[in-house]
Amino acid sequence: MSLWSTLNRGVFKRTSTFAVAIAAGSFFFERAFDVASVTIFESINKGKLWKDIKHKYEN
Amino acid sequence: MAATVGRICGARLFKNYGIVSPQVCQLSTSTQGWTRNRKLFLSTLGVVGGGVGALLFALEQSVQASGSEAHPPHQPWSHDGWFKSLDHASVRRGYEVYKQVCKACHSLQYIAFRNLVNVTHTEEEAKAEAADVMIKDGPDEEGNYFERPGKLSDYLPSPYPNENAARAANNGAYPPDLSLICSGRKGGEDYIFSLLTGYVDAPAGIVLREGQNYNPYFPGGAISMAQVLFNEAAEYSDGTPATASQLAKDVATFLRWCSEPELDDRRLMTIKAIGIFSFLTAIIYYMKRHKWSTLKSRKLAYKPVTKN
Numbered sequence: 001m002s003l004w005s006t007l008n009r010g011v012f013k014r015t016s017t018f019a020v021a022i023a024a025g026s027f028f029f030e031r032a033f034d035v036a037s038v039t040i041f042e043s044i045n046k047g048k049l050w051k052d053i054k055h056k057y058e059n
Numbered sequence: 060m061a062a063t064v065g066r067i068c069g070a071r072l073f074k075n076y077g078i079v080s081p082q083v084c085q086l087s088t089s090t091q092g093w094t095r096n097r098k099l100f101l102s103t104l105g106v107v108g109g110g111v112g113a114l115l116f117a118l119e120q121s122v123q124a125s126g127s128e129a130h131p132p133h134q135p136w137s138h139d140g141w142f143k144s145l146d147h148a149s150v151r152r153g154y155e156v157y158k159q160v161c162k163a164c165h166s167l168q169y170i171a172f173r174n175l176v177n178v179t180h181t182e183e184e185a186k187a188e189a190a191d192v193m194i195k196d197g198p199d200e201e202g203n204y205f206e207r208p209g210k211l212s213d214y215l216p217s218p219y220p221n222e223n224a225a226r227a228a229n230n231g232a233y234p235p236d237l238s239l240i241c242s243g244r245k246g247g248e249d250y251i252f253s254l255l256t257g258y259v260d261a262p263a264g265i266v267l268r269e270g271q272n273y274n275p276y277f278p279g280g281a282i283s284m285a286q287v288l289f290n291e292a293a294e295y296s297d298g299t300p301a302t303a304s305q306l307a308k309d310v311a312t313f314l315r316w317c318s319e320p321e322l323d324d325r326r327l328m329t330i331k332a333i334g335i336f337s338f339l340t341a342i343i344y345y346m347k348r349h350k351w352s353t354l355k356s357r358k359l360a361y362k363p364v365t366k367n
Contacts, residue, residue, distance in 0.1 A: 037331045045144040048137060049323075050177055053148050056297070057181050 129275040131246045131253035134308070138315065142330055144323045145316055151179035152295050153313020156306050159293040161237060164229065164284070166217035169238035170317055173211040178316070185211060192216050230270030232283030241311070241318035248311040250276065255307040258286035 011017045046052060093101075123130075137146045154175065157167065172189040176182050189209035194216060197204035209216070217236075219225040226233050235243075244250045253276045261273035261280075271281045288303045288310075295301050316322065 033331070033334065037327065037334055041142065041144070041327045041330055044142045045326075048144055048146040048148070050147045050179070053151075054177075054181065057184060 126278060128278045128280065129253070129257070131249040131276055133249055134252055136248060136312070136315075138312070138322060138326075142326055144326050146312060147179060148297065149309050149312040150316045152297065152299060152305075153309040153311070153316075154179050155295060156288075156293045156310040157237070157313060160287050160306075161310065162215075162218060164218055164225070164234040165237045166219070166234075167215045167237050167317065168217055169214070169236070171212060171214045172209060174320065176211070178320070182211075189213055230268075230283055232270075234284065237314055237317065239318050241314040243318070247318075248315045251311040251314055252304075252307050254282075255286075255288050255310070256304055 011021050042049060042051075137149070138144060157165075172185050175185045175188065180188065189211055192209045192213075192215075193206040194209045194213050195204060196207050199205055219228065222233055241247050241251060246253070254274060257276045258272060258274050261267055265273060265280060267273060267281050271283055272285050273280055274282045288306045290302050292303065293301055293306055299305060319325075
């Protein structure tokens with residue numbers, strides 16, 4: 001049984017489990033997407049952001 | 060009206076496709092051919108729309124060319140570009156320039172000390188900045204107004220109590236509030252940079268009134284603000300050499316942040332929007348292919364009904 005059909009049978013077929021899968025999926029997707037975007041942003045702007053210079057002013 | 064629209068769009072707009080899944084009725088890829096009226100209507104619309112656009116563009120260009128002021132050249136700002144954030148070290152230095160120079164005349168009334176936290180200053184530093192100034196508060200229990208050291212929640216104090224006092228101290232000219240100046244002036248930070256570094260002697264024939272100076276970037280040329288930025292006009296805490304152009308660049312960057320504190324967030328949002336929309340486009344493309352695959356691969360066979 002392939003992974004896809006396991007998923008289909010075990011999760012997507014029943015509305016209750018499908019809804020849970022959507023909720024959990026969106027949670028993890030959003031988190032991963034945010035982290036990835038912020039990483040790109042911070043690497044493009046390395047050295048210019050507050051987090052890159054704050055060590056000079058914190059003690 | 061409805062009749063006209065009906066005639067132009069053909070009967071299609073009002074046609075009842077029935078409950079037989081409407082897509083099926085519209086799947087035909089054969090061109091239906093536009094009616095004459097419809098062609099006429101659409102081409103008129105196109106010509107008028109294009110004409111109005113061209114006219115607006117031409118008017119805008121002629122306004123650009125009509126003034127006598129010099130257009131500020133574009134500077135390579137480090138926050139220029141789709142994904143580029145503000146240079147926070149520069150914003151911090153710009154705040155120092157504002158505090159040491161501009162604050163004498165210009166208010167910055169929409170910026171509070173708390174706004175500096177985690178942008179240019181740590182919380183402790185911002186608290187210290189606030190505590191350095193006296194804020195008018197009150198009334199207290201006896202109904203008196205009093206002064207107290209600032210708190211994080213206070214807005215930056217203004218140099219003059221009101222506009223009249225500001226005018227009286229500046230030969231009748233009002234030094235505008237700088238909070239939104241970068242968005243409020245054509246050219247934004249380029250204009251501010253050029254204005255601050257662009258003072259020259261008035262050319263022959265230009266008469267300046269008492270207290271006025273000549274600046275080719277200021278509309279009209281005669282500005283009531285004297286040149287304020289010179290080498291070493293302010294002091295930087297991070298040791299950057301305080302040349303006049305460095306001061307101007309930093310204060311212009313700072314004023315861009317004041318006008319648009321959300322700039323960094325918007326740059327991040329651009330990255331997110333591009334990411335999520337390319338993802339969605341891929342899904343939609345796949346879904347379209349998926350749904351159409353049965354339609355595109357079907358075969359229709361016409362069997363003429365033969366007698367007997």
